Amino acid sequence: MSHEHLIACHECDLLLRPPELEPGGVARCPRCGATLYKSAHRSQERALAFTVSAIILLMLANFFPIMALQVGGNQVSCTLTSAALMLYHEGMQELGILVLITTVIVPTAQMLIMLYVLLPLSLDYLPPRIPDMLRMLNMLRPWSMVEVFMLGILVSLTKLTAMATVIPGIALWSFAALMVLMTAAISAFNARHIWQLLPLENA
Numbered sequence: 001m002s003h004e005h006l007i008a009c010h011e012c013d014l015l016l017r018p019p020e021l022e023p024g025g026v027a028r029c030p031r032c033g034a035t036l037y038k039s040a041h042r043s044q045e046r047a048l049a050f051t052v053s054a055i056i057l058l059m060l061a062n063f064f065p066i067m068a069l070q071v072g073g074n075q076v077s078c079t080l081t082s083a084a085l086m087l088y089h090e091g092m093q094e095l096g097i098l099v100l101i102t103t104v105i106v107p108t109a110q111m112l113i114m115l116y117v118l119l120p121l122s123l124d125y126l127p128p129r130i131p132d133m134l135r136m137l138n139m140l141r142p143w144s145m146v147e148v149f150m151l152g153i154l155v156s157l158t159k160l161t162a163m164a165t166v167i168p169g170i171a172l173w174s175f176a177a178l179m180v181l182m183t184a185a186i187s188a189f190n191a192r193h194i195w196q197l198l199p200l201e202n203a
Protein backbone atom coordinates (compact mmCIF):
# COMPACT_ATOMS: atom_id res chain seq x y z
CA MET A 1 0.00 0.00 0.00
CA SER A 2 1.21 3.50 -0.71
CA HIS A 3 2.13 6.02 1.95
CA GLU A 4 -1.12 7.85 1.46
CA HIS A 5 -2.84 7.20 4.76
CA LEU A 6 -6.48 6.69 5.49
CA ILE A 7 -8.46 8.89 7.80
CA ALA A 8 -11.50 7.99 9.89
CA CYS A 9 -14.67 10.04 10.07
CA HIS A 10 -14.90 11.33 13.65
CA GLU A 11 -18.68 10.88 13.60
CA CYS A 12 -19.24 7.43 12.07
CA ASP A 13 -15.71 5.93 11.89
CA LEU A 14 -15.88 5.36 8.13
CA LEU A 15 -12.36 4.89 6.76
CA LEU A 16 -11.58 6.86 3.65
CA ARG A 17 -8.80 8.33 1.60
CA PRO A 18 -8.57 12.08 2.32
CA PRO A 19 -10.03 13.78 -0.76
CA GLU A 20 -8.07 16.58 -2.46
CA LEU A 21 -9.74 19.93 -1.89
CA GLU A 22 -10.18 22.99 -4.03
CA PRO A 23 -9.13 26.26 -2.35
CA GLY A 24 -11.87 27.11 0.13
CA GLY A 25 -13.45 23.64 -0.22
CA VAL A 26 -14.79 21.42 2.55
CA ALA A 27 -14.31 17.64 2.81
CA ARG A 28 -17.43 15.82 3.98
CA CYS A 29 -17.97 12.22 5.00
CA PRO A 30 -19.77 10.42 2.14
CA ARG A 31 -21.74 8.30 4.61
CA CYS A 32 -22.93 10.69 7.33
CA GLY A 33 -22.12 14.09 5.85
CA ALA A 34 -20.01 15.28 8.78
CA THR A 35 -17.40 17.93 7.99
CA LEU A 36 -14.00 16.17 7.98
CA TYR A 37 -11.73 19.15 7.36
CA LYS A 38 -11.55 22.40 5.46
CA SER A 39 -9.05 23.49 2.87
CA ALA A 40 -6.05 25.29 4.33
CA HIS A 41 -6.46 28.04 1.77
CA ARG A 42 -5.62 31.30 3.54
CA SER A 43 -6.52 29.87 6.94
CA GLN A 44 -2.86 29.93 8.05
CA GLU A 45 -2.61 33.60 7.10
CA ARG A 46 -5.76 34.32 9.07
CA ALA A 47 -4.43 32.34 12.03
CA LEU A 48 -1.16 34.30 11.90
CA ALA A 49 -2.97 37.64 11.81
CA PHE A 50 -5.17 36.65 14.77
CA THR A 51 -2.14 35.33 16.66
CA VAL A 52 -0.12 38.54 16.26
CA SER A 53 -3.11 40.63 17.38
CA ALA A 54 -3.68 38.31 20.35
CA ILE A 55 -0.03 38.71 21.41
CA ILE A 56 -0.37 42.50 21.36
CA LEU A 57 -3.56 42.26 23.43
CA LEU A 58 -1.87 39.86 25.85
CA MET A 59 0.79 42.48 26.49
CA LEU A 60 -1.84 45.19 27.04
CA ALA A 61 -3.81 42.84 29.32
CA ASN A 62 -0.74 42.18 31.44
CA PHE A 63 0.89 45.56 31.70
CA PHE A 64 -2.12 47.82 32.13
CA PRO A 65 -4.47 47.84 35.13
CA ILE A 66 -7.50 45.57 34.95
CA MET A 67 -9.55 47.86 37.09
CA ALA A 68 -9.30 50.63 39.60
CA LEU A 69 -11.40 50.89 42.73
CA GLN A 70 -12.33 54.21 44.20
CA VAL A 71 -13.37 54.20 47.84
CA GLY A 72 -13.75 57.62 49.39
CA GLY A 73 -10.80 59.63 48.13
CA ASN A 74 -8.54 56.61 47.65
CA GLN A 75 -7.97 54.88 44.38
CA VAL A 76 -6.36 51.46 44.09
CA SER A 77 -5.65 49.79 40.79
CA CYS A 78 -4.22 46.40 40.02
CA THR A 79 -2.86 44.49 37.07
CA LEU A 80 -3.52 40.84 36.40
CA THR A 81 -0.18 39.72 37.79
CA SER A 82 -0.47 41.92 40.88
CA ALA A 83 -3.96 40.49 41.49
CA ALA A 84 -2.58 36.95 41.30
CA LEU A 85 0.28 37.89 43.61
CA MET A 86 -2.19 39.45 46.04
CA LEU A 87 -4.14 36.18 46.16
CA TYR A 88 -0.88 34.38 46.77
CA HIS A 89 0.09 36.60 49.69
CA GLU A 90 -3.39 36.54 51.21
CA GLY A 91 -3.08 32.82 51.88
CA MET A 92 -4.70 31.61 48.65
CA GLN A 93 -1.49 30.32 47.13
CA GLU A 94 -3.10 27.61 44.97
CA LEU A 95 -5.65 30.02 43.54
CA GLY A 96 -3.01 32.67 42.83
CA ILE A 97 -0.85 30.15 40.97
CA LEU A 98 -3.85 28.78 39.06
CA VAL A 99 -4.91 32.28 37.96
CA LEU A 100 -1.38 33.02 36.80
CA ILE A 101 -1.10 29.73 34.88
CA THR A 102 -4.51 29.78 33.21
CA THR A 103 -4.69 33.46 32.31
CA VAL A 104 -1.08 34.54 31.76
CA ILE A 105 1.36 31.67 31.27
CA VAL A 106 -0.69 29.21 29.18
CA PRO A 107 -2.31 31.74 26.81
CA THR A 108 1.10 33.39 26.26
CA ALA A 109 2.74 30.01 25.60
CA GLN A 110 -0.06 29.04 23.17
CA MET A 111 0.23 32.25 21.17
CA LEU A 112 4.06 32.14 21.11
CA ILE A 113 4.04 28.53 19.88
CA MET A 114 1.55 29.43 17.15
CA LEU A 115 3.72 32.39 16.16
CA TYR A 116 6.79 30.12 16.12
CA VAL A 117 5.02 27.73 13.72
CA LEU A 118 3.02 30.16 11.58
CA LEU A 119 5.47 32.99 10.99
CA PRO A 120 8.20 30.85 9.33
CA LEU A 121 5.53 28.89 7.40
CA SER A 122 4.21 32.13 5.96
CA LEU A 123 7.76 32.69 4.64
CA ASP A 124 7.84 29.13 3.23
CA TYR A 125 10.27 27.86 5.83
CA LEU A 126 9.65 24.85 8.10
CA PRO A 127 10.92 25.64 11.61
CA PRO A 128 12.49 22.73 13.56
CA ARG A 129 10.57 20.66 16.13
CA ILE A 130 7.12 21.34 14.70
CA PRO A 131 5.69 17.96 15.89
CA ASP A 132 6.69 18.76 19.49
CA MET A 133 5.15 22.20 19.17
CA LEU A 134 1.85 20.84 17.82
CA ARG A 135 1.68 18.25 20.60
CA MET A 136 2.39 20.89 23.20
CA LEU A 137 -0.34 23.10 21.74
CA ASN A 138 -2.83 20.26 22.14
CA MET A 139 -1.69 19.64 25.69
CA LEU A 140 -2.02 23.32 26.66
CA ARG A 141 -5.50 23.82 25.23
CA PRO A 142 -7.54 22.69 28.29
CA TRP A 143 -5.42 24.94 30.53
CA SER A 144 -6.20 28.20 28.83
CA MET A 145 -9.12 29.78 30.64
CA VAL A 146 -9.27 33.39 29.54
CA GLU A 147 -13.05 33.18 29.14
CA VAL A 148 -13.61 31.67 32.61
CA PHE A 149 -11.51 34.44 34.11
CA MET A 150 -13.47 37.07 32.16
CA LEU A 151 -16.71 35.68 33.53
CA GLY A 152 -15.29 35.76 37.07
CA ILE A 153 -14.26 39.39 36.64
CA LEU A 154 -17.69 40.40 35.39
CA VAL A 155 -19.39 38.73 38.35
CA SER A 156 -17.07 40.39 40.87
CA LEU A 157 -17.39 43.75 39.08
CA THR A 158 -21.15 43.78 39.52
CA LYS A 159 -20.73 42.91 43.20
CA LEU A 160 -18.02 45.49 43.77
CA THR A 161 -20.02 48.36 42.30
CA ALA A 162 -22.21 48.17 45.41
CA MET A 163 -19.21 48.98 47.61
CA ALA A 164 -16.97 51.21 45.56
CA THR A 165 -16.69 53.04 42.28
CA VAL A 166 -15.19 50.61 39.79
CA ILE A 167 -13.23 51.99 36.88
CA PRO A 168 -12.61 49.34 34.22
CA GLY A 169 -9.00 49.46 33.01
CA ILE A 170 -7.44 49.02 29.57
CA ALA A 171 -6.53 45.44 30.48
CA LEU A 172 -10.16 44.54 31.01
CA TRP A 173 -11.14 45.61 27.50
CA SER A 174 -8.02 43.91 26.14
CA PHE A 175 -9.06 40.74 27.90
CA ALA A 176 -12.51 40.80 26.38
CA ALA A 177 -11.04 41.25 22.89
CA LEU A 178 -8.37 38.66 23.63
CA MET A 179 -11.04 36.08 24.38
CA VAL A 180 -12.50 36.51 20.89
CA LEU A 181 -9.15 36.73 19.07
CA MET A 182 -7.63 33.66 20.72
CA THR A 183 -10.68 31.60 19.83
CA ALA A 184 -10.46 32.86 16.25
CA ALA A 185 -6.70 32.15 16.05
CA ILE A 186 -7.05 28.62 17.40
CA SER A 187 -9.98 27.74 15.18
CA ALA A 188 -8.22 29.12 12.07
CA PHE A 189 -5.02 27.24 12.96
CA ASN A 190 -4.99 24.21 10.67
CA ALA A 191 -2.82 21.61 12.43
CA ARG A 192 -3.77 18.91 9.93
CA HIS A 193 -2.38 20.97 7.08
CA ILE A 194 0.87 21.58 8.99
CA TRP A 195 1.29 17.85 9.69
CA GLN A 196 0.97 17.26 5.95
CA LEU A 197 3.83 19.65 5.23
CA LEU A 198 6.21 17.59 7.35
CA PRO A 199 8.44 14.88 5.92
CA LEU A 200 6.99 11.42 6.68
CA GLU A 201 9.60 10.28 9.24
CA ASN A 202 8.53 13.15 11.50
CA ALA A 203 4.85 12.37 11.61
Ligand SMILES: [Zn+2]
Nearest residue numbers: 009012029032
Ligand atom coordinates in the same frame (compact mmCIF):
# COMPACT_ATOMS: atom_id res chain seq x y z
ZN1 LIG B 1 -19.13 9.84 8.76
